[in-house]
Amino acid sequence: MKRIVNARGKDVFITFVRYFLAIVFVMFFIFPYYWTITISLKTRAQALDPSTFIFKPTLENYIYVFTAWNLGKYLFNSIIVSISTVFLSIILSLPAAYSLARFNFKGKETVAFWMLSLRMLPAMCVVIPLYVIFSLVNLLDTHIVLIIAYLTFNVPFSVWLLRDFISSIPLEIEEAALIDGCSRFSALMRVMLPLLSPGLAVTAIFCFIQSWNEFALALFLTGTEAKTLPPALTFFMTSVGVKWGELAAISSIVTIPVIIFAWLTQKYLIRGLTFGAVRGAH
Structure with missing residues (x-):
């Protein structure tokens, strides 16, 4: 009886430690985002004082970045470039x-x-070779230059991800489609593609995050017309200081599309992350 009680007490303690570590781990990653949102809702004077925890939230920083800095244009550029890059990366890879x-x-x-x-x-x-090449063909400061530049990095990574997902699908399924009269292309589109939906979702998420967050290429290959959100962060780091409120506001806005995209594809993302688990167990 005493052994049973000790075993239960040990299990309760282990469960408590696991949940405690999980909560600490989650808070470690959530706190920076919480702190950024908090600063974005402060006034410029309050943003300079990190000890201010009780304050009246204000949206003046968000209104300022959208009206004074034309943030909507950069947001539109980021959406166009990121979605186009994801679409073309999947098709090519x-x-x-x-x-x-x-x-x-x-x-x-x-x-x-x-x-x-x-x-x-x-x-x-x-970035320098790409700048020289695209300047010769007059493509600098366009959506096309960023899409092509991002594809050079996203396509190889997508190929490696999708290769592993395709290898996880039993070859017998495809052979059965070929026996029934499907061509290679038809078997790929009608049989393999639906089975690859989790892998395609995972690949799309990684490509979207990479394209959305890319800074260096967007900074050097664009000017005013095709600039995306990440390079726009530099507007608020001036020679006289950092505009923390505005910087926090645009940083919060940058993360929203990624969170929405991941939330919409979370079902496929979870399936994709465990896609090869069954095959690996055999």
């Missing part, structure tokens, strides 16, 4: 990922590693 997953050819792993190595390249290493 899916055939390449399918080929690497289903076909055997000489140097396949070398090609796969070479594509991944492109993703390892820092953006600052290619």
